Amino acid sequence: MTTAHTPSGRTASKRDATIYTVKPFGLLAVMVDCRTLENALHLHGHLQQHPAAGQTELVPAAQTVLVRFETARQAADFLAAPDLPQASGDVRTHGRTVTIPVIYDGQDLTDVAAHLGMSEQAVIYAHTTGHWSVAFAGFAPGFFYLHRHDNVLDVPRRPTPRTSVPAGAVGLAGDFSGIYPRTSPGGWQLIGRTNAPLWDLTQNPPALLEPGMQVQFKAVRELISAGQAGVPDAPTPAQQPRAGSRPASSGQADAPAAVPGEVLEVKSPGLLTLFQDSGRAGLTHWGVSPSGPADREAAAEANRLVGNSAEDTVLENLAGGLKLTALTDVELALTGADTPATLTDPAQEPPLNLAVRPSTPFALMPGQTLTLGAPARGLRSYLALRGGFAAPHEATSASRDTLAGLGPKPLAAGDRLVRARASSAVVAHPVPVLPLPEPGTVLEVRALPGPRDDWFTPESLGRFAEVTWEVSQSSDRIGVRLLLADTPADGGAGTPPTNIQPTDVLTRAITRELPSEGMVAGAIQVPPSGEPVVFLADHPVTGGYPVIATVHPADLRLLAQAPPGTRLRFDLLTFPDSTPDRPRPSETKK
Template sequence: MSRIKRFSLTNAMIDCESLSQALSLHEHLTNHPERGQVELIPAAQTVLVRFDTAENTSRFITSFTLPEHVDAEDGQVETRVIETVYDGEDLAEVAALAGLSEQGVIDAHTGADWHVAFAGFAPGFFYLHAEDNVLNVPRRSSPRTAVPAGAVGLAGALSGIYPRQSPGGWQLIGRTNAPLWDLSQAPPALLEPGMKVQFKAVRELIEVRAESNTRTSSQVRAEDVILRVDSPGIQTLIQDAGRPHLAHWGVSPSGFADAPAAREANRLVGNELNTPVLENLGGGLRITAGQDAVLAVTGASVEGTITPVVQAAQGAQSAQISDAGSDETAENANTADSLPKQLRQYTPFALKAGETLTLGPASSGLRAYVALRGGFAAEAQANSASRDTLSSIGAQPLASGDFLAGANLHASAVAVPSTPLPLPGDDMELRVILGPRDDWFTAQSLSNFVTAAWKVSNSSDRIGVRLVPDEMPAGPGHVDQLLERTNTAELPSEGMVTGAIQVPPNGEPVVFLTDHPVTGGYPVIASVLPADLRLLAQAPPETRIRFTEVDPSTLDINPSDSSDTQKENHA
């Protein structure tokens, strides 16, 4: 029997009895959407339903009646033919496991009625399901560290095609060069849930064009250069509002990690709120202006310095932006103030041609945002310029020597200075909604989850914040004593959301941020309220965190609290 559970403020998880039931329910909700429904993420035995508001989520959970039987909708189902050379490394082993000859495996695979079930760990990777499939084989006992792009594999009763080189434990039976994920095509994904797939055995493959990965900054014309990157610090990325509602392609939401801070930087310089900005991790960014520019810096507390032209010219020729002449810079140097100026955050300021802005180490918070009046020019990939660190989509991370051009977007008047947004201290409280897999843990574990102090690990990133206990539990054993499961079964992959708190076997929770995978296979004990996620994104390593359980039905929800984080970015 299916059940509906809340999954954060604006998502509901429907448990199904089988993959077939999940696919039928996905088809039903696709053709008959509920009020406020904005996205569906089918998975192995669940359907995740995303809504526009917490109110519509609650209405769905309390009033939706699961259909007893879902009839297939009339209409044409698109079929993709995948030409495949069946020479995989595991073909012989699969044949032995299935009790077939190698040709028998090929005949079974090409003869099965495959359907695209749901997206997987990377853009363009899809789990394929066939009711008549007889090739039910286990994953490899020792996963490969690198499975080549185009490899066709089997795992359990499912089949799949790797869109890019990545680690994997599937049994490989063949290869194809079908463009599973190609950002130059529209749409970039060859498949999506609901389609049919027909594998066709061939002796050889016709070569196709390889995807270009040229750095866009190297293509900037000298006369368009506004800023040069002298040093990106630990990491500086271009981010905008991200890619919401593309989970059906396996694409993470990505976008601003601290959306309010990024949007405030844009507001201060007169930009539209979702204009691309620079997201700098921990300080250390140094940029020099090739033209007069108006900037604003928000987010993490950093000590910034603007070095005048005279001093910049004396230091490693840093005022010379490009080979396209420096006469104007030299003239400006004659009148420039010889003393460095201190940056005032949350205040728009001018960076004159030849001046250098340097951000020191972050003294509070983790991520600083730099907005340019008119916006940064950046190539959009899958509807966004944001760098997705999980899937390597979007503008490349900045490197020393990169040139940044302006987008010359419409901008209104610059704003008056604003009050800095709050940043996390040494101790932070995060509000959470339990579920949808809180019933996989003991009552004591649920108590430990909200009473224990957790600490941000050094291994945290934009994909997720990894937590360890602030104090290890006394007695024998490890951290899993704090979060002990009552259900130790393997959880079939299911849809994930920003703020979801997964608990892997080592018992150390991972809170998903904007670059999280669209599906996951560890139980989610709770999820962080969207309004609290910006503080988590600003939490440096060693920050202590305590979770506080809240009841969504009793929350006084503001508009910014009730919608998904990435939907807020598009408001």
């Protein structure tokens, strides 16, 4: 099949030139704009049956399909010659129907009825008549966008999202309906509530719904509990395993077999210390993002130094403060941020107080304590244990996903940690330390335009790379939030005037609402405030703000290691200059 190249380097099929637009989404993904939900779901089904070379995951959305690839070359090959089917006017279904009871007493029911010019009873009748198709997963595990051809309940999102929407709330947004599986912020118009078990890790599969299924809503006066309805009750908090001490299984995947006995005790967890392994690839159809370490390279290096596989579970510590005491002989390695670490043993004469060398294996004997100080450079440190840490698995992984609430809870004082395996071969030979953001410099971060750079004025992309941004205090594992940096007293080059607003830098050319579409780590979303958010490991599966550019995969770890207050500029690349092994540009002084 031949392709037609647009001036911006994007491609589209000549056979369906008016239907599909194919755009690069960073180096490792391609977004296919299908114009309609029906076409997007048809393409999703086609690529499931006929996967492209190197295809690792598909994320269908309202009008697009995101295709992730194993390598940059495979993504480029698909971009140059995509295999796209003829369009379809049907939403694919497989005949399975789930009936969901709803009490229609939502906070926005009256407003929805007034907006649509109908009675509240007419809204309920329209919502319960006919079947809704499960189209695609949304922002959280178990959340799905439900669609109907004959839907008359087309209402906008609330102008100001609620900070907390209760679990089970049934809502409307645009021409979709959906159910919140857990308490979370949200801007949908709420018309009712249910107690259907939308996401339950004691069930297999854990998601009640999946794309292609049908949903029938049923109006009821009261909700029968899950147990009374013949569905197993969700585990009570007392039944849930504690974060660190002993391996457990959720029914999704067995935790690694553990050697009996505990090896480390948590004296202090610091600000935040999490279990992280290789993450949850392949579960976007449930609304589950990959998660995993924010700095994958540092986590893999820590595991390598103690002879583990790169997928073994490590500890990810934010900003130091972690204190662990050995209960038996252990071998450890510390990587990531430039974090001062000390090994102490008050029982020795004289008391032992040694500095621990980073990126080098070291031993801890019973009674000795490892303490991490505040990082001099970087933000996140990774601690690997020879044999790996044993930790409870949820949805195939021990990684803590802070957005979805999956995985073991953060470590707490008093937790006792268990080793996953009895033995492994220690690799004592260090390699050059991974680069970190340097204090007192402006960090240069490479990025590739798009896929929604055309939603901004042509001048915006230039301004985006010219100004200096600053990492906000509100950044986390979900995303790095950026503010415009203040102008220095000497009026340094590349900085905005003191009165400039973010929306003056990033001005929208297209102001309508963007239908939800798939997201990747490194995507730079621009909300209406004009302050960009760079998605990290715990990003949502889909998002509804345009992505002006996508961070180069090799530079994403630098953002994960950038403390609040770090200043940075984006170096926009063109795709011929964006090979993964290209050396990083040097940093510049503030």
